Amino acid sequence: MGQTIKTAAVQPPPRERILAAARDLFYRHGIRAVGVDAIAEAAATNKMTLYRHFGSKDELISAYLQELAKEGDDLWQRLRDTYPDDPHAQIEAWVQHVEQVLTDCSERGCAMANAAVEMREIDHPARQIIDDYKTRKRDQLVRLFSEAGYGEPEQVADEVFLLFEGARISIQCCSKGPALRVVRMLRSLLADHAPKVEVEALAAKNAVSEREAGTKSSAKSKET
Amino acid sequence: MGQTIKTAAVQPPPRERILAAARDLFYRHGIRAVGVDAIAEAAATNKMTLYRHFGSKDELISAYLQELAKEGDDLWQRLRDTYPDDPHAQIEAWVQHVEQVLTDCSERGCAMANAAVEMREIDHPARQIIDDYKTRKRDQLVRLFSEAGYGEPEQVADEVFLLFEGARISIQCCSKGPALRVVRMLRSLLADHAPKVEVEALAAKNAVSEREAGTKSSAKSKET
DNA sequence: CCACGACGTTACTGGTCAGTAACATAGTGT
DNA sequence: ACACTATGTTACTGACCAGTAACGTCGTGG
Incomplete structure (x- = not known):
């Protein structure tokens, strides 16, 4: 049993992680100072997934x-x-x-x-x-x-x-x-x-x- | 008399014009949002002159x-x-x-x-x-x-x-x-x-x- | 007239950034 | 087994930006 062990099983879905990362980075360093790459990385995901959930950086800012x-x-x-x-x-x-x-x-x-x-x-x-x-x-x-x-x-x-x-x-x-x-x-x-x-x-x-x-x-x- | 007419004679020296332009643009659009090119252009001069008076953008910001x-x-x-x-x-x-x-x-x-x-x-x-x-x-x-x-x-x-x-x-x-x-x-x-x-x-x-x-x-x- | 310094012009480097394309992978329900 | 969907990966584009190099111009002071 358990051949499909979820790595970090309780990890929230990407969208939440991205928003959480954006929140942290935007607040600490400023919105303009933080790039989408940095947010994606901090959210343990990638830029593509970010753009699938938020169409643009402005949308992410609004969210x-x-x-x-x-x-x-x-x-x-x-x-x-x-x-x-x-x-x-x-x-x-x-x-x-x-x-x-x-x-x-x-x-x-x-x-x-x-x-x-x-x-x-x-x-x-x-x-x-x-x-x-x-x-x-x-x-x-x-x-x-x-x-x-x-x-x-x-x-x-x-x-x-x-x-x-x-x-x-x-x-x-x-x-x-x-x-x-x-x-x-x-x-x-x-x-x-x-x-x-x-x-x-x-x-x-x-x-x-x-x-x-x-x-x-x-x-x-x-x-x- | 007056063969060397100063074009726009009463124009202040470049350093002042640059500072004035920076002040206007920084205040209106934000420091991060304004590039040195835009400042130089608004000051009716160019980037080189800007960098001769201010060694870097940070120095200009400080000034x-x-x-x-x-x-x-x-x-x-x-x-x-x-x-x-x-x-x-x-x-x-x-x-x-x-x-x-x-x-x-x-x-x-x-x-x-x-x-x-x-x-x-x-x-x-x-x-x-x-x-x-x-x-x-x-x-x-x-x-x-x-x-x-x-x-x-x-x-x-x-x-x-x-x-x-x-x-x-x-x-x-x-x-x-x-x-x-x-x-x-x-x-x-x-x-x-x-x-x-x-x-x-x-x-x-x-x-x-x-x-x-x-x-x-x-x-x-x-x-x- | 010459030399010097201040300024202008063009073009470039290296880096960052937002956003996209194409493809690969993995889980899920049927 | 199949298809569908969400996600990951890599690599790319085009734009912008800070900063620099090299060269050209012009005025002033000697």
Whole structure:
């Protein structure tokens, strides 16, 4: 029995491997800096198979960004589902996610934003994906703050959004000081805008949710 | 008289033309996306002359970034000199500069940050220039807010810095909403931290400095 | 007038890259 | 055994790109 032993039996299908390799290389070295040969090799396959699954490098880039967008959306949804009907806990969990992202030593900024910088052609399909994703993220923050009863949820969301974006870009090109202090900023900013009645209740709750959410966030997401 | 008429007599020397062309093309299309041939052609010269002035593309990139850094520093200094011993007016002028940068329709983010995204190799000479510049900018903000008597100038500077960075990156990949509202954010943030005694005095002064500084900022800087 | 230096022109090298063609191989279902 | 499909392999094209060599031109300063 077993004359047809699958070499590395549990290896995922080529398409997945290619996408995973592209994701890693694109994020680490940049989209333009990575050739399709390198991706195929990293995926333990070859260029032909790559081109059978993705018609062109641009298509692969789009698939890469769409995967990132989906994971970012899923992560957000999971965050929401973990604390149903408790927007304050959701906010706190998100802040902790932000902290985790920014203190990850492999952090090289937001893959989406970096892609937007690299793909400057305004008609590149990638841009639409990025634009949609970022707009969605901002709107999700607005909604969350609105549900939490914050005054001026749009303003708070814009500010939080820009602070996070700023942190992720500046962690790539500065001495990282400001970026690493962004969590403290977020906390005090949110405290300032939280509905007054809940302040002390929220403070009490943080001690709890801090442990709960801290352990289960193991997904290595690179998104907002 | 005048048998040797200089064709296009007032044309600047090749080195300047090359740097100007590089600056334009690098900023508009990205550093990696622009070849030296294209730069030479845009500078109305040729590749050989380019390589006589800049030993390599990397050297040209460094010169490009250093020029940007110098202009950014000069602009900051001019801002300071325009309102000597009046840090509040300097702050207001800087905010107006920010507004002008962000509403410029040719804005494609901070050239420095974009370069950092494109040049991922940690040992690339460009990275040091960018890092130094950004750190300097942040420190200049700290100093300015400190001179203006703000409480916690470091915190305010970090927040302002990250908001601006966030605005400049997000203007490239989002529906630009949040970025365009950053000036309002800055104003209210600064108002919150300004020394209490000066608030109404500052408000009165804004009406004046708004006209003064608004007209003379014609330099097309792309820097923080 | 001459020599020198700055600049221009052409053509080339070697390398990389996206994308394709042609053929070989292996698993799978019938 | 057969056919079909997914995958692997090799080799290629054409384009682009960074960088160089060799030579030609022109203006300036002595």
